[in-house]
Amino acid sequence: MPSDAKKKREAKKKEAAKTRGQKKPVENGSEKEENGVNGVTENGENGNSGENGVASIESAFDELTLAAKHRSVTGVLASHPDSRDVHIHNLSILFHGAELLMESTLELNVGRRYGLIGLNGCGKSSLLAALAAREVPVPDHIDIFLLRREMPASDKTALECVMEVDEERHRLELEAEELAHNQDPAAHERLMDVYERLEDLDASKAQVKAAYILHGLGFTRTMQHTKVKDFSGGWRMRIALARALFIRPALMLLDEPTNHLDLNACVWLEEELKTYPRILVVISHSQDFLNGVCTNIIHFHEKKMKYYGGNFDSYIQTRFELEENQMKRYKWEQDQIAHMKNYIARFGHGSAKLARQAQSKEKTLKKMVDSGLTQKVSSDKTVSLYFPSCGKIPPPVIMVQHVSFRYAEDKKWIYKNLDFGVDLDTRVALVGPNGAGKSTLLKLITGELIPSDGLIRRHSHLRIGRYHQHLADQLDLDLSALEYMMKCYPEIKDREEMRKIVGRFGLTGAQQTCPIRNLSDGQRCRVTFAWLAWQCPHLLLLDEPTNHLDIETIDALAEAINDFEGGMILVSHDFRLISQVTEEIWVCEKETITKWEGDIFSYKQQLIKDTQKENAKLPH
Template sequence: MLLSAIGKREVPIPEHIDIYHLTREMPPSDKTPLQCVMEVDTERAMLEREAERLAHEDAECEKLLELYERLEELDADKAEARASRILHGLGFTPAMQRKKLKDFSGGWRMRVALARALFIRPFMLLLDEPTNHLDLDACVWLEEELKTFKRILVLISHSQDFLNGVCTNIIHMHNRKLKYYTGNYDQYVKTRLELEENQMKRFHWEQDQIAHMKNYIARFGHGSAKLARQAQSKEKTLQKMMASGLTERVVNDKTLSFYFPPCGKIPPPVIMVQNVSFRYTKDGPWIYNNLEFGIDLDTRVALVGPNGAGKSTLLKLLTGELLPTDGMIRKHSHVKIGRYHQHLQEQLDLDLSPLEYMLKCYPEIKEKEEMRKIIGRYGLTGKQQVSPIRNLSDGQKCRVCFAWLAWQNPHMLFLDEPTNHLDIETIDALADAINEFEGGMMLVSHDFRLIQQVAQEIWVCEKQTITKWQGDILAYKEHLKSKLVDEDPQLTKRTHNV
């Protein structure tokens, strides 16, 4: 809402500041991603008019120089190379840059819209969850790109790691008020904790003072003249304290706890992958070649690798949604697998409420109150439980999916991008629930912090195979950064402008 208000200039913003609010993906068309990014070059005409006007008015030299600098950036000779570079950073190969937009999914068309926003380089750029449709490689590239954004950047993100890398200031919205903090996300958490501790000390001190003064007034207000005068004096002090405003009690953000029920033990091996190769079509490229590994209830793995490397494909193979082209996947006869994926919301019956939907899915739970408690564990309370699912936000629909998934009582959790549409507190609650879960877990995520919290192993899916990464996810992030710099020297040339 706040981002939208800024984008629509519902708050006072000087007219000379151009705003670009990235709100939706590019519509399907016959244009290529490269054409879509290049066509925003029409901005050049507007800039030329503005430069001409400022030159005639003999306006501020600095503003004029900035306009000339941008016009140079938009020079047609350089524009295609710059557009191609941005698309490459967001995961588009040269061949993909020349495919028709209508052949891409919504997630990829969102990347094209993001590329346009970065190409324009507006004076104020507004981004809402820009990492949602990106893989780890593209997240790292975008973080490095936005670190050096020389103008105003306002973004909403559920990725603490991304906020740490990009932001120099944090705005906390609470009870319709905005509080401003300097520093990145970690610094904000530290500062806010210190301020709240001091606020509570002040609150308790004031409440003690008030209680003491009220007690004194009640006891001695009608006593001897001297005591009565002192009581009156304390009453005046009390009135002044009340009039100047008392310190409020700290009200913490509502926290919730996810829960995955106990699943019982199954002796290993739970799933055995033997000489598995896979491709989607008879003549298509191999996604995997000769895979060999086993997973059990102790498995805590994050799958990483570029888009198209086959991370989601592997999870589908393990669940049986896809069958291997060659080789065999053996599963324990009693194993139950719960797979969370981005299209799970599509199976929800939007006309039912979360309560009705869950009672329909799990008829063995007869009592509505018992089901209300179950759904409540996933952050859906009161009216949300009995409203039609279509009226819920994307984040609330995700929670219905998690409630449904958990009560399948799986032995293995396969989580494919579970953080999209979840806020930071909910992601931390999910991490706690995964860590308390007694079964196995395989995770595909672009959220470095979640991976750091829950994964004991990192498996890299690349070049038709899977290799174990010898290190943690932060070491893998540094590896991606150094690889990016080798591919894109421009990332190292820039200087950070706060």
């Protein structure tokens, strides 16, 4: 039986529909009605999403508050205060005095899903942080949810943390009562959406919905009832993501949501977000994910935001065509200018007839300049990564013989009876669900873990370089990238030589000499790559190397791996990187490793089919 509160909401909804059903909604300059997308707006301050809401968790906002001290943001609200859209004009962001955005325009419309792209350090995360902290005039009725840090450790279970929305539900009920007395068409649209959200948050189906979301993100039934404090940071990040998907705010801001997900969860999340009905802004380095989710792309370029319709592939095509036309126009103008200047110089003091023609061309030239000349196309800075020559060692480099492994005698087996070899021409991607043992296998290869049974033989001269996301934790944030590298490699005495080494990883000028704490996450990853590469490894073991890297750096990483002389084993959720650098796909599942007969995109299609079958079985 429905609750009394639910009955009241349904009655109010019917009454509102009767009194306002004939009124045409106000569009407020949005494209939403043209595209048949239902309008939605929310009420409430940032952080009113319950004590465990991502946008209000203490640890995340401590860091955001610290960053905000060094961030200066200005902007003017250009959309109607009651609109469901957010338009900010003259938006400028400075961080540590550096200009990230200058006099730019932010336009976010309901029903749109925006992919935010640009080079590391250009200000993407700063923009999301400024929106979440309301450093720009976002209307109060639009609630904001920023996913940037993991759910804080507590004694609550994962399921409880996701579905605890009493404060959110109460706030929406109060808003519904207020809007019910407002005859404005825009208020009616907001009211309909509030009723829809209250329906979604209804206590009678909250647990089923929360369990469905957690299952999609890889949580078993047992894990859903496990205390949050017992999870690692990566799993707590998934809980925070699940909460964001459960609440479905007016403005959802996701900063690299796929960083802690395996390929299975990435596919599920892509399917879940591609129908998000409100405003979604996502920073992602995965072109495949952006293609599946986004309706628009916002490109940070030269301290401005440029807007493109369509997904990432459409953006690439449109940008290429626009720049090609711009370059043709630029060349034509420059040719005309050169011709006119030459004519004026030759005949400006000639006969009366020629002098008049020269004066006419001078006027034409002035008009061209005054009306504004086409700018030369400026491309994004090219980034390069480089792995030094490692030299040759004869095979076999690594032999894995009858290896079985489990973490303790009372634990289940991760692997049983593995047999394979790794040489300097090995280019393999490890795929499979979380917990199947991909990272465990890399640790076994390096010797960080010892097999429970069997033997792993390594060449006596083998140097292994293992990259994982926790490597960044070893960086001394008070040192500059240059100082840190010279401390790690004291044999390199020449500062200029070290500058060249660090520069090969896309860090130049002030980025080399400012404290590492002032660098973006992606720039810190480049410092880590520089440190790793200069060990001259024969074998690269790369565990999620694309986390925090921009698309340009990922392409540069792919080129560097393809030029690398040694072997490589990759664990990644980036389908495109896997397709660029690997020759084989190994599936880690059911205590063994199986070679996938096909490429990574055929594997993705299989995951999509499996996800759809699994979802069909679940109540949601």
